[in-house]
């Protein structure tokens with residue numbers, strides 16, 4: 001899609017350039033055209049069709065008034081926020097508003113019928129009058145190109161309408177024989193009866209297959225190409241051609257031959273090839289031939305009759321794919337060609353051709369998220385559109401330049417087939433399809449810039465009688481020759497020299513241009529590859545992480561399972577050991593019983609003896625195995641017993657030392673208790689002694705009072721003796737204390 005961008009980078013500058021070029025072109029061509037008495041000169045018709053928003057697009061806020069139709073010829077494009085154009089304009093590099101003019105603009109409400117009437121009808125008249133016409137739709141993917149060319153079963157597009165109009169025109173004049181067929185690009189040949197037979201067989205196979213497909217797939221996408229039934233309610237476009245006064249209706253008969261092919265990845269495939277063949281075999285690639293006069297053509301025409309008008313010719317063979325931007329994106333350029341042969345008195349009077357081309361969508365690879373096969377397709381589509389752009393630019397530039405630069409028609413199949421139309425062999429017009437989505441604004445802008453260039457291409461439309469393959473160019477050459485013949489030889493040589501220099505400069509310029517274009521395409525591809533690489537590495541990282549996590553989980557799971565298994569095995573081993581022990585014991589028991597029972601050996605048969613022997617051997621083996629196992633177990637048990645003994649001894653030592661310590665602690669506790677008791681006693685003794693002293697003091701006081709009083713009190717001798725004893729010998733046994741206590745109690749009483 002960088003096509004238009006490659007051609008035009010700065011809009012304002014280019015507009016000025018265009019204006020200049022246009023002035024130049026117009027002056028130069030006006031001079032020339034004065035001599036073209038029978039020719040018609042006009043710029044290429046470029047129509048714009050703006051498709052309506054889909055519900056999804058409205059839901060996604062795509063409506064940001066990016067496309068404003070000012071009037072029937074002018075449209076304004078306003079860059080939405082976030083678009084590359086807006087960013088550039090904010091940096092002061094470009095403009096955020098662009099105005100474009102077209103031959104005619106059709107808004108979102110335009111019906112298919114109106115579009116047909118106002119765009120195709122004049123070319124239709126040319127075609128029916130014996131002239132050639134080409135209509136091609138151009139635009140970004142999902143802009144409505146296929147809808148415009150093919151339409152839908154309910155609302156047929158240009159193609160079914162053109163066919164219908166053709167049949168209306170040749171009604172009652174159809175040539176019944178099949179013995180005249182288009183030949184080379186502009187010629188016809190008479191067929192032998194054998195060839196006619198072959199043609200009839202091919203035709204029957206093709207249309208039977210198409211009919212079958214139509215019945216099978218009715219209602220699917222391919223029905224878009226169904227030719228409108230005559231009983232259809234839509235009749236307006238039938239009359240339009242019939243009532244057209246410019247169409248000459250003379251005598252004679254008409255044979256209509258059609259070809260329908262696609263250019264996919266620079267290979268041409270027949271879209272009318274019977275489908276059965278396609279299923280089993282690889283599709284045959286058609287050759288683009290040259291008729292010797294520089295006109296390329298594809299020789300694959302099928303005769304077409306009125307009876308087949310209702311037959312659905314489907315484009316199910318066409319290369320379609322779902323891209324991020326269009327679920328049913330055309331991945332090829334499809335070209336439908338009609339050749340109308342006018343036959344009168346067993347001679348072909350005229351041959352006219354009408355080609356309708358639905359170009360594949362121009363697109364940005366990263367926007368459409370294309371990879372692999374899709375990327376290859378996109379590269380091929382973009383390349384052929386790029387060459388178409390180069391041709392159109394060169395055509396426009398040549399108009400203002402006496403030394404015409406080479407137009408690279410031969411660089412792609414598409415431009416090879418378009419060449420004759422651009423060289424004056426017919427009238428070409430372009431329908432530019434755009435959507436109004438904000439997200440595709442930048443691409444739409446490129447398309448508009450491209451169409452601005454195309455609109456300035458001046459076409460020379462000669463009268464049929466004066467027709468030669470490249471009239472405009474031939475006339476210029478003739479003129480140059482006439483001038484040259486009058487020049488002296490030395491001047492001629494200098495002219496040749498200067499021409500050589502100019503040629504070299506031109507070649508260099510072309511090379512540089514080519515290199516730049518290739519570099520840009522390479523860069524775009526590289527960018528795409530880098531982006532996809534990054535995406536891949538991010539995905540790989542994410543995958544790695546998720547696998548790592550899964551691995552860890554699995555590892556944990558296995559760890560658990562191994563633990564479980566080890567536990568189960570240990571349990572089983574234990575049980576086995578036990579079982580073996582049991583069996584060993586029983587074997588030993590049985591062995592003992594065999595030894596003692598003599599009668600048993602005598603009475604058993606030989607077979608039983610053998611079996612018993614075997615069994616005995618097996619048991620012996622088992623026994624020895626069990627013994628070995630027991631031995632090892634015994635050793636294990638012994639070692640375990642030893643460690644248990646050690647542990648018990650350690651435990652015993654610890655217990656003993658603990659009890660010793662406990663005893664020591666008990667003794668200490670008791671000693672402490674005794675000490676506290678004796679302390680308590682001493683305290684009590686002190687208290688009692690204090691009390692006794694007090695009471696003795698009281699007694700002494702009383703006695704001193706009695707000594708002074710007339711009443712003589714009888715002295716208490718025992719008490720005094722006791723006091724003396726207590727005072728003088730405090731360390732005496734507890735009996736005195738006890739007696740002291742008694743005395744104190746008595747004193748209290």
Ligand SMILES: Nc1ncnc2c1ncn2[C@@H]1O[C@H](COP(=O)(O)OP(=O)(O)OP(=O)(O)O)[C@@H](O)[C@H]1O
Nearest residue numbers: 051052141142143144145146147326329330360361
């Ligand atoms: N004028 C219109 N009115 C209504 N619907 C339209 C109109 N133009 C296009 N559409 C719808 O828009 C969608 C895209 O159109 P279409 O497939 O014709 O685009 P395209 O340009 O051919 O895309 P691609 O280049 O990817 O093949 C289709 O669903 C079609 O029916």
